[in-house]
Amino acid sequence: MLANKNVLLIVSGGIAAEKIPELISKLTSRGCKIRCILTNSGSKFISTDELTKLTRQPTYQEMFFKNKNDKMEHIYLSREADLILVAPATANIIAKIANGIADDLASTTLLANDKPIFIAPSMNVMMWRNHATQVNIKKILEQRVIPIGPESGLLACGEIGEGRMSEPETIVKYIENYFQKSSDLKSLSGHKIIVTSGPTQEPIDPVRFISNRSSGKQGYLIAHTLSKFGAEVVLISGPTSETYPKDIKIIKVETAEEMLEASISELPSSVFISVAAVSDWRVESVPLNKIKKNKMNEINLTLTRNPDILSCVSKAGSLRPNLVIGFSAETENVIKNSKIKLEEKGCDWIVANDVSDGFGHNTNQVHIITKNNIDAWPKLEKSEVALKLSQLIDNFLEKQNNAT
Ligand SMILES: Cc1cc2nc3c(=O)[nH]c(=O)nc-3n(C[C@H](O)[C@H](O)[C@H](O)COP(=O)(O)O)c2cc1C
Numbered sequence: 001m002l003a004n005k006n007v008l009l010i011v012s013g014g015i016a017a018e019k020i021p022e023l024i025s026k027l028t029s030r031g032c033k034i035r036c037i038l039t040n041s042g043s044k045f046i047s048t049d050e051l052t053k054l055t056r057q058p059t060y061q062e063m064f065f066k067n068k069n070d071k072m073e074h075i076y077l078s079r080e081a082d083l084i085l086v087a088p089a090t091a092n093i094i095a096k097i098a099n100g101i102a103d104d105l106a107s108t109t110l111l112a113n114d115k116p117i118f119i120a121p122s123m124n125v126m127m128w129r130n131h132a133t134q135v136n137i138k139k140i141l142e143q144r145v146i147p148i149g150p151e152s153g154l155l156a157c158g159e160i161g162e163g164r165m166s167e168p169e170t171i172v173k174y175i176e177n178y179f180q181k182s183s184d185l186k187s188l189s190g191h192k193i194i195v196t197s198g199p200t201q202e203p204i205d206p207v208r209f210i211s212n213r214s215s216g217k218q219g220y221l222i223a224h225t226l227s228k229f230g231a232e233v234v235l236i237s238g239p240t241s242e243t244y245p246k247d248i249k250i251i252k253v254e255t256a257e258e259m260l261e262a263s264i265s266e267l268p269s270s271v272f273i274s275v276a277a278v279s280d281w282r283v284e285s286v287p288l289n290k291i292k293k294n295k296m297n298e299i300n301l302t303l304t305r306n307p308d309i310l311s312c313v314s315k316a317g318s319l320r321p322n323l324v325i326g327f328s329a330e331t332e333n334v335i336k337n338s339k340i341k342l343e344e345k346g347c348d349w350i351v352a353n354d355v356s357d358g359f360g361h362n363t364n365q366v367h368i369i370t371k372n373n374i375d376a377w378p379k380l381e382k383s384e385v386a387l388k389l390s391q392l393i394d395n396f397l398e399k400q401n402n403a404t
Pocket of ligand 1: 090
């Protein structure tokens with residue numbers, strides 16, 4: 001269950017830091033990849049060198065980098081993790097999480113984090129019972145931080161009571177359970193979702209075509225992620241060199257008209273996501289045979305508008321999915337043009353994508369535009385865009401389900 005999972009372990013300045021080598025060894029022996037952030041107080045109990053040796057990964061302590069071109073660790077460390085574990089979690093770091101204090105690498109990473117946080121509190125019994133700590137614990141529960149322990153017993157300071165950090169084996173079990181549950185969690189099961197992806201190819205004659213530079217990468221990742229969430233995904237794909245995801249129904253098409261036909265024939269569905277870069281125009285009349293070059297220095301092609309698939313699905317009456325999402329690739333006035341698109345096409349969300357530096361990258365910087373809101377996402381790996389979008393869809397469908 002822990003194989004290939006990335007855990008970001010934050011070690012703060014408690015006496016239980018001496019149990020961290022055992023915890024790391026239990027996690028790594030189960031296949032976990034661990035990176036550590038150490039607080040300054042934590043470094044009084046265990047060294048960065050020791051953590052680096054145990055994890056075979058660099059250990060981080062400083063907030064500000066030596067080289068101005070280095071990546072911002074307080075952002076990317078959590079992005080690359082599946083989960084964050086704070087062990088031992090001092091009263092101080094719990095107070096910082098509860099109150100949004102970000103004054104070192106550990107606390108800033110926790111504030112900038114987008115992953116589940118587990119904490120293993122460890123402190124003197126009076127520190128634990130202190131009203132301030134108890135208020136902070138309540139606050140962090142509201143932030144969906146999950147505490148593991150503490151246990152009661154004889155404390156390192158010689159006093160007896162609550163405050164002992166849970167044993168490494170118990171912490172590992174919690175984390176294993178979490179990953180087990182999230183892999184069992186098929187929250188979108190029972191929902192059919194149609195995703196269109198890739199470019200379309202519009203023939204000029206039997207051997208030539210008009211197309212665009214869409215790679216199909218983002219659509220494939222969205223289809224794959226939604227399927228992991230348990231959705232029944234139908235991927236309608238234009239020609240691309242992406243590998244077809246397993247366990248997903250694929251309908252291969254070439255032209256916009258074929259893509260429209262496939263989309264309509266797959267309705268009804270809960271959600272429709274138009275990621276495909278559909279050619280706006282096609283050649284009005286395509287000859288049966290290859291156009292001969294002969295002595296022609298020029299050729300005039302009459303182009304005609306292709307059907308607007310997003311519009312057609314948005315206006316499909318009783319067959320309209322509950323949630324229709326379009327992607328808008330723009331090279332200028334991204335937000336303004338995308339808002340117009342949302343309005344004109346009648347869809348529910350537009351994922352506005354600035355493609356002024358071209359198609360085919362592994363990252364995307366998008367805005368999620370709805371009738372009343374614009375949410376700017378940072379530049380993310382396309383897989384992260386797929387995950388965040390799938391989570392939004394999941395939340396939307398859950399809310400809708402609760403409302404009915
Ligand atoms: C020997 C020693 C042991 C400590 N053990 C703990 C502890 O178990 N839990 C705790 O909350 N604070 C403990 N502290 C106090 C913290 O180290 C102190 O509050 C520090 O500011 C925490 O910083 P950090 O949260 O950034 O790591 C201890 C201090 C000393 C000197």
